[in-house]
Amino acid sequence: MARIIGASRDILPTFGHSEHSGRPHVEVDASGYHYVVAERGNEHQRHTTLDLDELLYDVFQSVTFELACKYEQSHRVYSKDSRRITFQYQEELLSQLTPSWGERRKHEHERILEQHPYDDYASVRATFAVELREQGASSEEAWRVAGDKYPLPRESE
Numbered sequence: 001m002a003r004i005i006g007a008s009r010d011i012l013p014t015f016g017h018s019e020h021s022g023r024p025h026v027e028v029d030a031s032g033y034h035y036v037v038a039e040r041g042n043e044h045q046r047h048t049t050l051d052l053d054e055l056l057y058d059v060f061q062s063v064t065f066e067l068a069c070k071y072e073q074s075h076r077v078y079s080k081d082s083r084r085i086t087f088q089y090q091e092e093l094l095s096q097l098t099p100s101w102g103e104r105r106k107h108e109h110e111r112i113l114e115q116h117p118y119d120d121y122a123s124v125r126a127t128f129a130v131e132l133r134e135q136g137a138s139s140e141e142a143w144r145v146a147g148d149k150y151p152l153p154r155e156s157e
Helices: 052-074 082-097 099-115 122-134 139-149
Strands: 025-029 032-039 042-049
Touching (some): 032 052, 042 052, 052 099, 082 099, 122 139
Antiparallel strands (some): 025 032, 032 042
16 A cells, blocks of 8 residues: 555554654554554554554555655645645545545545634745844734734634
């Protein structure tokens, strides 16, 4: 599956042990499959399932997100929220593996965007605020003026 989407071994999880680097690993025991993210001995995430498809979704959701972030960085559009490219590319990669995974992730992205809508002006607004501060405006004034010119998105109602 990794070859299908061009994922290198170094972004795949390890099996049976943790590197304690934040790189995920997979454990298997009598209680099921465990997708684990740990760093320096501290476990940050553990998802346990008896369903192999669910484990593989966890693995490739993480892998495709990393690939999608790298893709977005090399195809960045300054005037667009980076998630527009990242989310779409991740959904495409997951769909190449299993169409239902791409659809599932699309719905997860939609839920994220309900709480945190796209903000296409984020980079432009921040750059403009910095320019205003460099011209002598206070941080508060620079942010207010930048926000007036490049408004924040409204949350979905």
